[in-house]
Amino acid sequence: MNVTLIFVFSMICYVFAFIGFSANISLNRESLYMPSRSIAWAGVIAALIALAFRWYSAGHPPLSNMYESLVTLSTFIALAGLIFTRNQPLPMLEAGTCVGSVLMFGVASLFTSDVKPLIPALQSYWLHLHVSLAFIGEALFAIAFILSYLYCFRKIMTHTAEKSSFSDIFEKIACYLITIGMPLAFIAGMSLLASHLSQHPSYAQSWIVLVWGVIIPASVTTLILMLLVWMYRGAVHKGVEKWLPDEDGLDKLIYRAIALGYPLFTVGGLIFGMVWANKAWGRYWGWDPKETWALITFLVYSIYLHVRLARGWNGTWTACISIVGFLVTMFTLFGVNFLISGLHSYG
Amino acid sequence: MRIIHKIFVSLKSAIILIGILTVLSVLGTLVPQNLDAVEYIRRYPRIGHMILSLGFDDMYRSAPFRTCLWLLSISTVTCIITRWKSTYRKLSARLERASAREISAYESGRPVSGPMKQDWSREFAAIRTDEDGVQICLNTSGKISLLGGMAIHIGLLMVLAGGLVGVYLGVETVIRGSKGDTVPVAPLAAVRAARDADRIAREARNIKEFSPEDPRLNQMREQIEALHSVYKDGLASPAFKIAFDELWIENYQASDGRVIGVKSWNSRVRFIDGGHESEPVQVMVNQPVSYGDYTFYQSSWNKFYRKVKMKVEFIGDASASTQLAINKDDFPQTLELNIKEPFKPEWSPFEFVMADFMPDFRIINDRFVSVSHELNNPAAMIVAYDSAGVVAGRAWAFPPDRMSMAGHVTNMPFLFTFISSDAEYESGMQMAHDPGKPMVWLGCLLFTLGMIMSFYVPYRESWLLVYPNGNTRLVITGNRPSKVFADDLQQLDQQLINPDKEPPAA
Known part of the structure; x- marks a missing residue:
């Protein structure tokens, strides 16, 4: 069975689901919501089947290299999005998780998809526990990131008649920076990655795929979306009011996603990682770059949880910390592997 | 005192401390760690001195990082005390209050x-x-959910305390051995002495780089010598010895029998403690073994070539052959050399030493290197010494199909041709002792339980x-x-x- 084809089918489902959710919001057709959700579910189920086949054929869980890790994380993000919204329809979030999954799969396709046997260091049941739990945590952080982005988007689309204080102005500036800066930062990050890959003979074709498959489509889509939002800002404002919870509601949802993801990431990514490192390398902590960046991720989300307890910090600033947290998570996943070498160089 | 208490009890202080810890951790991954002082000055001419003076060359042991951890620990203790008061009130007399x-x-x-x-x-x-x-x-x-926050903070404190115990009392080192070797394992005190000597030696190197006449250097030298002597004494009367009985590799094989990767590196060892010998035990990656005060982990594996077999031919026209009485009819001869071990055959006026052996020889940027451990392009450097111990000549030994290269470098009356060499394995085992680990695991358990109670149990x-x-x-x-x-x-x-x-x- 061609597993890659199933993954491609799954991605096509996500693209159609995204179109469905977008039509649901922009055309104000509630009848489109459930079919879009069903298509997204079809994509997730197809991806899960493909992962199961890959696991069966390789004899180990699909978590042993960059391709497998990213495809698994892509599936987890889509699945987490659907489960998270089971009681509360949030088409904007669901559309976001579809985009996130497709982009993650796009980046995964840069890496070789060959099934290889496990190297000695990875032959441990801790691989299942450590990586899979950490990925579930990261998928929930991705949900929090999308919700935080939507929070900022809502903030700039909502006009208040009251006179703005300095703090409001700063918050608005931060929201603008995030709403416009995030897609640009993604494109810049991918361009850096392409430039880095172009210097490696083994990635000779990959960087071209990255440019034509990810960077150019993402740039064009971002530009078109920004133009459309600017041109139809009145309609978008109404859509936001209708399809997104209020700021307080979004803030609580962000907290919920992080409150669910933080313990899973901490136990899976840090504690199980420590136990495994102790078993494999004789020490539970060695300040390896991947370990250190996992700790940094933990610290950033710890700051989020503490800041949220402090009075007057809810809202924009906590959303900003959630966004920084996810960027750190992504750097831990990609940046450390490409820019900083260490013991985790295999994945 | 009241102000200090206020600072530590404040949530904002905790947030600032976590923020500083985050920034320092990021810097620790961006600045290369544990290089020599001169290297920082060379790489970062503008900020090299600052990196060294702040101790950022060894970030996670630096004063700023440790101070931050201590302050965070104090903040955590005050948080536990404050939380306990409010939690106790909620648990014991919620209705009354x-x-x-x-x-x-x-x-x-x-x-x-x-x-x-x-x-x-x-x-x-x-x-x-x-x-x-x-x-x-x-x-x-x-109600158990109310105890979650307490458990998280106590767990964190235990992890930090366990880490601190590990830093001061733990040791980590690597021992290596080939098949048949018996390697002495020094007692804990001796290994700690070696660890401290390494640390002081690095500090001394850094000081020497900037002020070679610094009076501290003499004191440090004495300290290092004293610590080295403790280590040597430890090796002379070891805690026990490890006998490397068998080293082998298991490979993955494709359906056509091709090797497609390493499945497992294995060492079978015995521990010899005075007159007592343990049963042989297998050590492999993810399967450590504990003995005495130490736990042993299969951490590295090296393939090397100790003995090389060569054919030796006499070439009369080489410069060094003048004034030598050599019978041409005795050649060719077969010679077996062990790396770095001098050997003088009967037929030779010289003593030979195989100075280097490269199984996969390449010349990269004018440097002779081996690009793998496989015998793809073997090359041995042979040095000949005369009876006075003076270098009489050097020659490369290559396989027969590449001998044309040897002619360019030999200035000896002999031509060496590589015949064979058997690979030997060297097993590197991480040897660790960390009395802080139980505390760390207990802390992790409490932290996990605390998170489950806080985030997943509804109150x-x-x-x-x-x-x-x-x-x-x-x-x-x-x-x-x-x-x-x-x-x-x-x-x-x-x-x-x-x-x-x-x-x-x-």
Whole structure:
């Protein structure tokens, strides 16, 4: 069975689901919501089947290299999005998780998809526990990131008649920076990655795929979306009011996603990682770059949880910390592997 | 004192400390660690001195990082104490301390939807009447959730404490051995001495780089010598010895029999403690073995070539052959050399030393290197010494098909041709002792339990206020959004009302 084809089918489902959710919001057709959700579910189920086949054929869980890790994380993000919204329809979030999954799969396709046997260091049941739990945590952080982005988007689309204080102005500036800066930062990050890959003979074709498959489509889509939002800002404002919870509601949802993801990431990514490192390398902590960046991720989300307890910090600033947290998570996943070498160089 | 207490008890201080710790951790991954001082100056001419003076060349042992950890620990202790007070109040006397005003202020509250049944009080575990005659009734569930935050912070503190114990009392080193080797393992005190000597030596190198006449250097030299002698004594009377009985590799094979990767590196070892010998045990990656004070982990694996077999031919026209009485008819000869071990054959006026052996020889940027451990392009450097110990000549030995290269470098009367060499394995085992580990694991367990209690166990308080005028207010609150408790509120409401009577008109 061609597993890659199933993954491609799954991605096509996500693209159609995204179109469905977008039509649901922009055309104000509630009848489109459930079919879009069903298509997204079809994509997730197809991806899960493909992962199961890959696991069966390789004899180990699909978590042993960059391709497998990213495809698994892509599936987890889509699945987490659907489960998270089971009681509360949030088409904007669901559309976001579809985009996130497709982009993650796009980046995964840069890496070789060959099934290889496990190297000695990875032959441990801790691989299942450590990586899979950490990925579930990261998928929930991705949900929090999308919700935080939507929070900022809502903030700039909502006009208040009251006179703005300095703090409001700063918050608005931060929201603008995030709403416009995030897609640009993604494109810049991918361009850096392409430039880095172009210097490696083994990635000779990959960087071209990255440019034509990810960077150019993402740039064009971002530009078109920004133009459309600017041109139809009145309609978008109404859509936001209708399809997104209020700021307080979004803030609580962000907290919920992080409150669910933080313990899973901490136990899976840090504690199980420590136990495994102790078993494999004789020490539970060695300040390896991947370990250190996992700790940094933990610290950033710890700051989020503490800041949220402090009075007057809810809202924009906590959303900003959630966004920084996810960027750190992504750097831990990609940046450390490409820019900083260490013991985790295999994945 | 009061101000200091205020600072540490403040949540903002904790946030700032975590923020500083985050920034320092990021810097630790961006600045290369544990290089020599001169290297920092060379790489970072502008900020090299600052990196060294702040100790950022060894970030995670630097004064700023450690200070931050200490301050965070103190902040955590004050947080535990403060939390305990409020948690204890909630656990022990929640009903007694609650007021009708506080409860009625909860937004999610509402009146009971109808006349209450006669025995409504049976639905509540605790009831009291306040000074205004208001009956305050309470049911709680998920009280364990209140202890979650405490467990998280105590767990964190234990992890930090365990880490600190490990830093001061733990040791980590690597021992290597080939098949048949018996390697002495020094006692803990000796290994600690070696660790301290390494640390002081690195500090001394850095000081010497900037002020070679620094008076501290002599003292440090004495310290290092004293510590080295402790280590040597430890090796002379080891805690025990490890015998490397067998080293082998298991490979993955494709269906056509091709090797497609390493499945496992294995060492079979015995521990020899005085007259007592342990049973042979297998050590492999992810399968460590403990003996005495140490745990041994299969951490590295090296393939090397100790012995090389060569054919030697006499070439009369080489410069070094003049004045030598050599019988040409004795050649070719076969020669076996061990790396770095001098050997003088009967037929030779010289003593030979194989100075280097490269199994996969390449010339990269004018440097001779081996690009792998496989015998793809073997090359051995042979050095000949005369009877006075002076270098008489050097020659490369290559396989027969590449011998044309050897002619360019030999200046000896002999031509060496590589015949064979058997690979030997060297097993590198990480040897560790960390008395702080149990504390770290206990801390991790507490931290995990704390997170489960805090984030996944819902804490719920169901309140009913019955005013003297007959009015009621029903509230459910806890550590979840009020929407989550909406169904429970409805259910409690149904349990309280009298099913026989109609609800009052709105």
